[in-house]
Amino acid sequence: MPVPGDLGGQLAQRWVGRLALPGLLLAATALVGAALGQRQPFDDARLLYRVARCATSFAARPPSAACPAAS
Numbered sequence: 001m002p003v004p005g006d007l008g009g010q011l012a013q014r015w016v017g018r019l020a021l022p023g024l025l026l027a028a029t030a031l032v033g034a035a036l037g038q039r040q041p042f043d044d045a046r047l048l049y050r051v052a053r054c055a056t057s058f059a060a061r062p063p064s065a066a067c068p069a070a071s
Contacts, residue, residue: 032047035047035050035051036050
């Protein structure tokens with residue numbers, strides 16, 4: 001009886017389309033808003049600087065600190 005399996009696949013596709021993608025967009029917007037603040041909300045250079053600084057600090061960590069579940 002493949003009907004429950006097909007129904008589950010369709011339900012997962014609908015969930016991703018209607019809930020997960022808008023949620024990711026909201027989270028990304030909140031992170032950008034927190035990074036830029038209220039004084040300079042459209043400063044692209046500041047956002048790129050903050051992202052680069054965060055990536056650099058993350059890359060400088062040892063692998064055991066970057067992935068605690070691996071130990």
